[in-house]
Amino acid sequence: xxxxxxxxxxxxxxxxxxxxxxxxxxxxxxxxxxxxxxxxxxxxxxxxxxxxxxxxxxxxxxxxxxxxxxxxxxxxxxxxxxxxxxxxxxxxxxxxxxxxxxxxxxxxxxxxxxxxxxxxxxxxxxxxxxxxxxxxxxxxxxxxxxxxxxxxxxxxxxxxxxxxxxxxxxxxxxxxxxxxxxxxxxxxxxxxxxxxxxxxxxxxxxxxxxxxxxxxxxxxxxxxxxxxxxxxxxxxxxxxxxxxxxxxxxxxxxxxxxxxxxxxxxxxxxxxxxxxxxxxxxxxxxxxxxxxxxxxxxxxxxxxxxxxxxxxxxxxxxxxxxxxxxxxxxxxxxxxxxxxxxxxxxxxxxxxxxxxxxxxxxxxxxxxxxxxxxxxxxxxxxxxxxxxxxxxxxxxxxxxxxxxxxxxxxxxxx
Amino acid sequence: xxxxxxxxxxxxxxxxxxxxxxxxxxxxxxxxxxxxxxxxxxxxxxxxxxxxxxxxxxxxxxxxxxxxxxxxxxxxxxxxxxxxxxxxxxxxxxxxxxxxxxxxxxxxxxxxxxxxxxxxxxxxxxxxxxxxxxxxxxxxxxxxxxxxxxxxxxxxxxxxxxxxxxxxxxxxxxxxxxxxxxxxxxxxxxxxxxxxxxxxxxxxxxxxxxxxxxxxxxxxxxxxxxxxxxxxxxxxxxxxxxxxxxxxxxxxxxxxxxxxxxxxxxxxxxxx
Numbered sequence: 203x204x205x206x207x208x209x210x211x212x213x214x215x216x217x218x219x220x221x222x223x224x225x226x227x228x229x230x231x232x233x234x235x236x237x238x239x240x241x242x243x244x245x246x247x248x249x250x251x252x253x254x255x256x257x258x259x260x261x262x263x264x265x266x267x268x269x270x271x272x273x274x275x276x277x278x279x280x281x282x283x284x285x286x287x288x289x290x291x292x293x294x295x296x297x298x299x300x301x302x303x304x305x306x307x308x309x310x311x312x313x314x315x316x317x318x319x320x321x322x323x324x325x326x327x328x329x330x331x332x333x334x335x336x337x338x339x340x341x342x343x344x345x346x347x348x349x350x351x352x353x354x355x356x357x358x359x360x361x362x363x364x365x366x367x368x369x370x371x372x373x374x375x376x377x378x379x380x381x382x383x384x385x386x387x388x389x390x391x392x393x394x395x396x397x398x399x400x401x402x403x404x405x406x407x408x409x410x411x412x413x414x415x416x417x418x419x420x421x422x423x424x425x426x427x428x429x430x431x432x433x434x435x436x437x438x439x440x441x442x443x444x445x446x447x448x449x450x451x452x453x454x455x456x457x458x459x460x461x462x463x464x465x466x467x468x469x470x471x472x473x474x475x476x477x478x479x480x481x482x483x484x485x486x487x488x489x490x491x492x493x494x495x496x497x498x499x500x501x502x503x504x505x506x507x508x509x510x511x512x513x514x515x516x517x518x519x520x521x522x523x524x525x526x527x528x529x530x531x532x533x534x535x536x537x538x539x540x541x542x543x544x545x546x547x548x549x550x551x552x553x554x555x556x557x558x559x560x561x562x563x564x565x566x567x568x569x570x571x572x573x574x575x576x577x578x579x580x581x582x583x584x585x586x587x588x589x590x591x592x593x594x595x596x597x598x599x600x601x602x603x604x605x606x607x608x609x610x611x612x613x614x615x616x
Numbered sequence: 617x618x619x620x621x622x623x624x625x626x627x628x629x630x631x632x633x634x635x636x637x638x639x640x641x642x643x644x645x646x647x648x649x650x651x652x653x654x655x656x657x658x659x660x661x662x663x664x665x666x667x668x669x670x671x672x673x674x675x676x677x678x679x680x681x682x683x684x685x686x687x688x689x690x691x692x693x694x695x696x697x698x699x700x701x702x703x704x705x706x707x708x709x710x711x712x713x714x715x716x717x718x719x720x721x722x723x724x725x726x727x728x729x730x731x732x733x734x735x736x737x738x739x740x741x742x743x744x745x746x747x748x749x750x751x752x753x754x755x756x757x758x759x760x761x762x763x764x765x766x767x768x769x770x771x772x773x774x775x776x777x778x779x780x781x782x783x784x785x786x787x788x789x790x791x792x793x794x795x796x797x798x799x800x801x802x803x804x805x806x807x808x809x810x811x812x813x814x815x816x817x818x819x820x821x822x823x824x825x826x827x828x829x830x831x832x833x834x835x836x837x838x839x840x841x842x843x844x845x846x847x848x849x850x851x852x853x854x855x856x857x858x859x860x861x862x863x864x865x866x867x868x869x870x871x872x873x874x875x876x877x878x879x880x881x882x883x884x885x886x887x888x
Contacts, residue, residue, distance in 0.1 A: 249742045250700050260667035269697040270672035300692055301828055304669055305876045308662035327662050356702030358712060402692050402778075402827065403789060405721020436667050471719060 246363045247513065248351040261435035263291040268360050272297035272399075273437060277365035282528055283509035286555070286563040287340070288368035290429055295437045296345050296366065296451070298409050301400045303457065308441050311459070313380075313425070317394075318463035320385030327441055330427065334375035334383075337424050340562030341447040342369045342530045343454055346477060346499050350602035355489055357602040364507060369530070369563040372445045374426035378419040381463070386415060392464045393418040395444050397457040411453045412468035413446065422447050425458060447561040448533030450499050450604075452477045473498055478601075485604045486597035502532035503606045504592055506539050506566070506584035513611045519575050525552070528563045531586030532606075535560030538585050541568045545579040546594075546608075552582075560587070572615040583608045666875040668834050672696060673773050677749075681728075681735025683781070688724050688732075689716075690777040691786075703742045709733040723786060765839045767847030774832065775844065783852040789827055791820035794852035803845070803859050805887045807867040808878065810841050816880035824881075831877060838864040 242255040244266065254267045259275060268274035275295040281288060308327045315323040345366035347359050360366070381393065394412040401408065417423060424445045426434065434440045439456030446453040452472075468474075478496040479485035484503065487494055506529035517523055529539045535557070540549040555565030572578065585591040596607035672694035676685035689698065704712075710733040716722035717729075724732065740748045772781070775793075779785050783794035793799050798806065798820060813831035817824050832841065842861040849856035878884050 249746050250702060250740075250748045252747055253700070256670075258670045260669065267696065268700070269694055270670055270674075271694040273669065274697060302669065305664065305666040307664040309664070358701055358704065358708070360697055361700055361702070401720065403721040403723070406692070407719070433665075436665055440665055441662070475719065 246351060246361070248356075248361070248363075250361070251351065251363075259295070259437065261291065262295070262437065263289075265292070265295070266363070266365065268362065272300045272302060274360050275437070276362055277368060279363065279365050279507075279509070279512070281365075282507065282563075283526065286369055286528060286558060286565050287371060287430055288563075290370070290432055290435050290438065293343075293368040293370065293429070293435070293438055294345070294366050296360070297399060297437075297456075299399045299401045299406065301402060302437075303398050304436070306398075306436065306440055306457070311441055313442065313459060313461070315380060315384040315461045316463070317461075318387040318390045318465050319381075320387060321383075323380070323384050325380070327427065330375055330380075330425065330442070334379045336373060337376045338371060338373045339422065339424065339445065339447055340369060340371050340558040341445060342367060342502070342561060342563060343445075343451045344368075344502060346450040346452050346603045347601065349605040352596070352605060353598060353602045354596070355598075357600055359602050369528075370429045371431065371558070372424065372426040373428035373431075374424050374442065374445070376421055377423045377425055377444070377461075378421050380425065380461070381419055384463075386419070386463055387465075389465045390415045390463045391466055392468050394462045394464055394468050394470075395453075395455040395458055396460040396462075397439070397443075397455045398459050399457060407471040409455070409472055410468070410470050411455055412464065412470075412473055413453060415463070417446075448501055450477075450502055452499060477603075479603050480599050484593060484597040484606070485599050487599055489598065489600075499603055502530075503604060504532045504536070504584040504586040504590055505530060505606045505609075506582045506592065507609050508580065508582055508611050511611065511613065515611070515613045517572065517613050517615055519572050519615050521571065523570050523572070525568045525570055525580070527552075527566055527582055529566055529582075529584040530563050531560060531584065531588075532590070533561075533586075533588075535587045536564045536584055537587045537589070539564075539566040540583045540585070541566075541570075542581040542583075543570055543572070543578060546581050549581075549583070575615045578613050578615055580611050580613060581608050668831070671774075671830065671835060674699075675773060677739055679735045679739060681732045684724065684728050684732045685735065686772075687776060687780060688722060688728075692720065692722070698736070699740060699748055701740050701748070703748075704737065704740065706733045706737045709736045723789075765837075765843045767843035767845075770836065770840055770844040771847050774835070775848070778827070778829075783848070783854075789825070791818065791823070791825045793848050794854065796820050796854075799848055799854055800856045802887060803857070803863060804867055805884060806845055806849075807841060807859065807864050808871065808887070809884070810836070810845065811864075811868055811871065812874055813877035814880055814884070815877040816882065818880040818884070828877065833868065838862075838868060 244253055244255050245251050246253055255264050256267045257264050259265060259273060262275065264278060266276035266278060268276055273295050277288060277292050277294045281292045311327055313325045345362065348362055348366035349364050350357065350359050351361040351363055392412040393415055394410050396408060396410045399409060425442050426445045427442050429438060434443060442458050444453065444455045444458050477499045479499045480487045481495040481497045506527060508527045510526035525541060529536050536554065539552040539554065541552050542549045550568060552566035552568040557564060583592045592606050592608045594608060597604060674695045676682050676695055710729060713724060713729050713732055717724050742748050778790040779793050783792060785792035811831065811833035814829045817826055838861045841864045842859045845859040
């Protein structure tokens with residue numbers, strides 16, 4: 203975790219250039235300058251996987267179109283090979299409700315803090331920047347249903363490949379500091395968060411998510427006004443969004459406009475009916491399992507991926523090959539990343555890249571050389587600092603949440 | 617990389633140049649164009665951002681349940697994700713339809729559930745080629761602009777979702793076009809509603825509605841806006857004059873600087 207000194211000028215040019223350089227903007231230019239025709243068709247690796255690759259969403263480069271309205275846009279997986287920070291222009295997009303404001307005037311925008319507080323607040327963006335110490339953290343934002351298309355048996359929902367995730371350097375203020383300014387009343391149990399998006403029909407429940415008050419005040423949950431050194435793209439929550447490091451993205455409320463401190467557990471639709479998981483290890487059940495206790499989805503689990511080559515790649519025998527990928531530990535850091543080039547009989551530890559903090563992507567590399575020809579199965583497995591390893595077998599639940607099985611790619615050596 | 621609007625481009629460009637706290641960014645494209653945008657901007661982060669979101673023109677494919685799907689499902693979401701589901705049983709589709717009704721308020725009648733579930737079971741089923749029937753038979757691009765100048769076709773693709781095929785609207789949610797005094801009123805005002813959309817309270821034939829109408833100015837050409845308005849003004853008992861594309865061009869030019877929707881009765885009543 204990286205923390206800024208409280209007296210740093212938030213938006214000095216030096217600051218911006220330093221951070222922009224650290225994030226490898228040149229890599230980002232290389233990706234987005236690639237010319238992509240409108241509505242190029244691609245096939246995701248599961249049945250009914252045909253999708254358009256589109257470039258007509260605002261502030262976004264080429265994205266895999268899952269749905270136009272409300273937008274579901276997936277990051278093309280090649281982007282993850284470019285570095286550990288996912289460019290804003292490529293960062294995935296997931297909205298639930300179709301009335302998304304298309305004009306945000308920061309001069310008019312207010313963040314309200316109300317409910318069980320001693321002093322309700324209505325903060326301008328200038329006040330957020332000026333009156334609270336800045337805070338920075340690198341953290342992975344991953345959709346609860348990332349990789350849902352691989353569930354077997356298949357389940358309904360957005361049929362994502364592995365690109366409903368991204369890692370950014372988030373800058374803003376600690377939620378704790380804002381709540382402390384308002385003064386949380388005794389008896390507070392949860393803080394509930396609401397953005398500016400709404401449904402079309404009056405009966406559609408507005409998206410609201412809640413965190414336990416101690417979690418909200420842990421000093422890591424934050425309100426971000428910058429993402430990778432720039433304002434958030436509107437579709438990623440401009441002007442501010444909640445950042446809940448280590449937790450699934452359903453809690454990272456976009457266009458955050460309202461915080462309500464509650465003295466009882468929130469039972470609104472989005473907490474009690476949607477985004478609930480079986481209360482079992484890895485949220486894993488069998489399709490016919492009955493009477494399972496369900497709980498709100500919460501902490502992420504470790505994952506790792508190959509980024510330097512994809513399934514079906516051809517490689518040459520005896521030639522040195524640098525395998526490369528990314529990993530993250532879920533709700534804590536990466537301890538090690540293990541790679542197998544023989545379908546899991548033998549495992550080697552990969553070299554880990556720069557540590558940008560326990561909640562972010564970590565790049566891994568491993569030099570290999572194949573001595574024999576033929577089909578090979580490569581596996582990659584992450585183990586986090588709490589000792590939790592990716593499982594050998596995929597989990598299953600009816601919502602298609604929390605997939606984190608060991609990833610495999612098949613390559614042909616010739 | 618591509619930005620849909622000039623102001624979004626401007627907000628980004630500003631980040632690349634030295635910025636001095638307290639000065640107003642010089643950015644012609646996003647300079648306030650009217651008095652309501654006159655609040656001081658003191659930081660590129662706090663510049664007003666306006667974007668346009670692409671919509672989808674994809675319709676559900678033919679079959680018994682098509683009219684239900686096109687008029688009810690598309691109210692809240694485009695077709696793309698539905699048509700790209702795995703193969704599901706009729707019972708599973710009924711479960712989803714019932715969730716849409718009970719959890720989200722989808723106005724699907726109980727008597728329509730079986731028809732819709734049977735239809736979705738068929739059109740989404742994945743065939744031997746590995747795609748759903750709907751996607752394989754005729755790939756429906758989820759994205760893109762319309763190019764038809766057939767007013768009835770544009771109405772079916774872009775308007776009927778909310779205003780319904782017979783122009784009746786949806787009671788309490790979307791206003792009717794049949795017999796609407798707005799439809800029969802000033803053609804210039806109607807053009808403005810299509811160009812920029814509407815937000816806030818709008819009174820139609822004595823009933824006040826609060827649903828937002830999207831802007832179609834970037835999706836539809838002048839000829840298309842004229843065609844669909846001419847269609848609406850001649851249907852369901854409406855008998856108002858045709859709308860000429862040159863009027864649409866003039867109206868578009870007159871409000872070219874506008875970036876947000878009209879504020880319901882407040883902005884539009886005086887134009888009637």
